Amino acid sequence: MPVEATLDLHGMNQREAHERLHWFLTAARETGKRTVLVITGKGKRQGSGLAHWLATEPGVLRRKLPEWLSLSPLRDIVLDFCPAKARHGGEGAFYILLKRKR
Numbered sequence: 001m002p003v004e005a006t007l008d009l010h011g012m013n014q015r016e017a018h019e020r021l022h023w024f025l026t027a028a029r030e031t032g033k034r035t036v037l038v039i040t041g042k043g044k045r046q047g048s049g050l051a052h053w054l055a056t057e058p059g060v061l062r063r064k065l066p067e068w069l070s071l072s073p074l075r076d077i078v079l080d081f082c083p084a085k086a087r088h089g090g091e092g093a094f095y096i097l098l099k100r101k102r
Contacts, residue, residue: 003088003095004033009061010041017061018068029077029098037084040065042092065094 007024009017021038028036043059069078077099084093 001035001097003035003037004028006037006039008039010039012061014060014064018064021065021068022074025074025077025096025098029101032101034098034100036096036098037088037093038065038096039089039093059092062092069096 005024005028007020009020012020017040024038025036040061041059043062066081068074069081079097079099081094081096083091084095088095
């Protein structure tokens with residue numbers, strides 16, 4: 001299924017990102033979209049040198065997105081989600097499949 005809309009959460013704090021995600025997914029579903037792309041980014045790496053490259057902790061938005069999607073009211077409109085392919089951002093983005101509007 002083609003990506004019908006994209007939301008980029010880069011530079012937002014958790015509150016802003018959560019509000020924007022809710023608005024975006026609700027609007028996308030209302031307009032009949034089924035597959036959307038949400039870019040969270042991979043997160044900022046802390047430190048420098050070898051420790052910087054070994055850091056595996058994902059960014060806060062990347063960690064929080066699955067939690068937000070599993071909570072009401074978003075769980076009522078989200079059918080499924082998965083990490084994006086490399087061409088769409090890889091581990092720094094997610095495909096979200098929305099339920100059909102009835």
